[in-house]
Amino acid sequence: xxxxxxxxxxxxxxxxxxAAVPAGATDHGLDVPALERALAEVHExxxxxxxxxxxxxxxxxxxxxxxxxxxxxxxxxxxxxxxVRIGSVTKSMLTTVVLQLVDEGRLxxxxxxxxxxxxxxxxxxxxxxxxxxxxTGGVPDFFLxxxxxxxxxxxxxxxxxxxxxxxPERLVDxxxxxxxxxxxxxxxxxxxxxxxxxGLLVEQLTGNPVEDELKRRVFEPAGLADTSxxxxxxxxxxxxxxxxxxxxxxxxxxxxxxxxxPTLLWSAGAVISTTADVNTFFRAMFDGTLLPADLxxxxxxxxxxxxxxxxxxxxxMPAQCAxxxxxxxxxxxxSTLGFVTYAFSSPDGERQVSVAITVEDLIAxxxxxxxxVDVLIGAGLCAQVGVVEKLDRVLG
Numbered sequence: 001x002x003x004x005x006x007x008x009x010x011x012x013x014x015x016x017x018x019a020a021v022p023a024g025a026t027d028h029g030l031d032v033p034a035l036e037r038a039l040a041e042v043h044e045x046x047x048x049x050x051x052x053x054x055x056x057x058x059x060x061x062x063x064x065x066x067x068x069x070x071x072x073x074x075x076x077x078x079x080x081x082x083x084v085r086i087g088s089v090t091k092s093m094l095t096t097v098v099l100q101l102v103d104e105g106r107l108x109x110x111x112x113x114x115x116x117x118x119x120x121x122x123x124x125x126x127x128x129x130x131x132x133x134x135x136t137g138g139v140p141d142f143f144l145x146x147x148x149x150x151x152x153x154x155x156x157x158x159x160x161x162x163x164x165x166x167x168p169e170r171l172v173d174x175x176x177x178x179x180x181x182x183x184x185x186x187x188x189x190x191x192x193x194x195x196x197x198x199g200l201l202v203e204q205l206t207g208n209p210v211e212d213e214l215k216r217r218v219f220e221p222a223g224l225a226d227t228s229x230x231x232x233x234x235x236x237x238x239x240x241x242x243x244x245x246x247x248x249x250x251x252x253x254x255x256x257x258x259x260x261x262p263t264l265l266w267s268a269g270a271v272i273s274t275t276a277d278v279n280t281f282f283r284a285m286f287d288g289t290l291l292p293a294d295l296x297x298x299x300x301x302x303x304x305x306x307x308x309x310x311x312x313x314x315x316x317m318p319a320q321c322a323x324x325x326x327x328x329x330x331x332x333x334x335s336t337l338g339f340v341t342y343a344f345s346s347p348d349g350e351r352q353v354s355v356a357i358t359v360e361d362l363i364a365x366x367x368x369x370x371x372x373v374d375v376l377i378g379a380g381l382c383a384q385v386g387v388v389e390k391l392d393r394v395l396g
Contacts, residue, residue, distance in 0.1 A: 030054055030061050031379070038376040039065050042357065045372040048254070049078040049241040049358035053275040054380040055283075056323065057350050062276065066358070068241040071254070083226065083240040083272055084356040085260070086341045087334025089281075090229070090271040091195050094210070095133055095313025096285055097202055097217050099295040106205050109133075109298065109312075116201055120169070122176050127184045129201070132194035133312040136187065136305045138180035139194045145174045146264060147337075153363045155247045155255050158337055162260045163234055168196050168267070188305035192268040195313075199267025210267050222284035227273040234259040236272055243338025246364035254359065257338035269334055275354040278343045282331055286349035300330055300347065317344055321382035323351035329381055335360050342377055353380025 035054060042050045042065065049066035064082065067075035101107055107116060112126040121127055121139065131137035144150060146166075149157040175193040182189070199210045206213050211229040219227050226238070236258065244254040262270035273281075284290045291299070299312040309316050311330075319329040324346040331344035343354040355376055361369060 030056050030059055032061055034379050035061060035376070036063065038372070038379045039063055041372040042355075042369065042376055045369040046246075046361075046366045047357040047359055047369060047373075048244060049082075051078060051080055051082055051084065051241075051275050051356045052376060052380065053080065053279055053352075053354050055279055055350075055352040066241075071242075071256070078241045078358075079239065081226070081239070081274060081276070083236050083238045083274060084341065084358075085236070085243065085265075085269075085334075085336040085339040086271050086273045086278060086343075086356070087265070087269040087336045087339065088192075089273075089278060089332045089334040089341055089343055090265070090267065090269045091313045091334075092285065092332045093214055093218050093271060093281065094195060094198055094202070094267050095299060096290050097210075097213050098129065098133065098198060099291055099299060099312075100217055101202070101205055103292055103295055107201075113197060113201065116204055117197065120172060120197055120200060123180055125180060125184050129198070130312065131184050132191075132198050134188070134303050134306070134310060135190050135194060136303060137184045137191065137194055138182045138187070138189070139191045139197070140175045140178045140181055141189070141191045142171050142175035142193050142196075150363055153248055155245055155363065158245055158257065159255060162257060162264070162337065165232060165261055165263045167263070168200055171196050171264075171266070172200075186305075188303065188310065195268035196266055202267070214271070218281065218290065222281050222290060224273065224277040224281055227271060227277045227281070229271045230262045232261070232263060234261050241358045243336065244359045245337050246359050246361045246366065248364045253364070257336070257360075260336060260338070265336060269336060275341075275343075275356055278341065278354040279345070279352045282343060282345045282352060283349035286330070286345060286347060302328075315344075319344070319346075319378075319381050324381055335362075337362070342373065344377065344381060346381075351381060353377055355380070 048070045051064045053062040062080040064078040064080045066078050068078055069075055109130040110128050127137040147157040202210050202213055214229055242258045245257050247255055299314050302308040302311050302316055314330050315332050316328050316330050320327045329344040334341045338360055340360050341356045345352040
């Protein structure tokens, strides 16, 4: 559910974006050989499977690498249309629902959450809807409470606990048994708990399950035919690769985490989708299909607490290249202790890249894989014809 903010980690992608196009260049086409090479590097660097879709206006390139289950004696190849868990990309979708409710006059971004959910957050300090969406409310996260062995570099709690069913109210109770991390509004700390509270808020205001509101307000109007949010079932219904948590155990380097209880992710990260649908979502979010311009502008306003890397349910990364106006791309990353998704778009939703890999290196770091993913994202956002030579320099 949590990923490092891309402004801090996508150094290779930023380098590639900054170098890809000379000043004044206008050729914004896709360099397919460069993209193919970058995707191959991701697989070779340790991703059992990888899927990518890149768009430049109406031009689309999609591809996949690796096997759906490399532990199978007769593995099937990953396909570009395969379903994956998109983790915290769910947060951008949920934020869209909240902003629609704001547009309907059913709540305000600066409303204290307690006005609508009086018994959920046990703090005296007022915490606003805006602060939850921007991770500036100080609400502690529950992630390591669910899987404490991860703090010790062990996957034991993931193996034993990833299928348990936990009500969203219980997730909030677990996290808020501790004091606030900081005075609301004073700082930023990534909080899945905050987005669980936002899910409860949506249900309180609409009287409907958050899964139904996402389907009605986001999936259907945006045309996301392969996107869903399961409530309880840990099964991915449709063609999909297996997902793995990398471990430090040389005798068992990959723990299969394909099946995971969506109740552990819920409104902070339980959506299942494809790279194509993720790109379609962000284009619909940014082009006015899902949100009016004034509320989209609120989402894309980056907070000083995040040092300009996060807005409302939206992450940002630098992209100094001609296809990305303003030098900043917007989207979100997400992980589910196995699947890891990265999705970023130009502000107008025209230039887009969505990448999903099937391993998370949370406790067994793979810097080579991280660098290769960075380059693939950079190639998707910024690579123009003739950038293969620059990829050679970045990748060595």
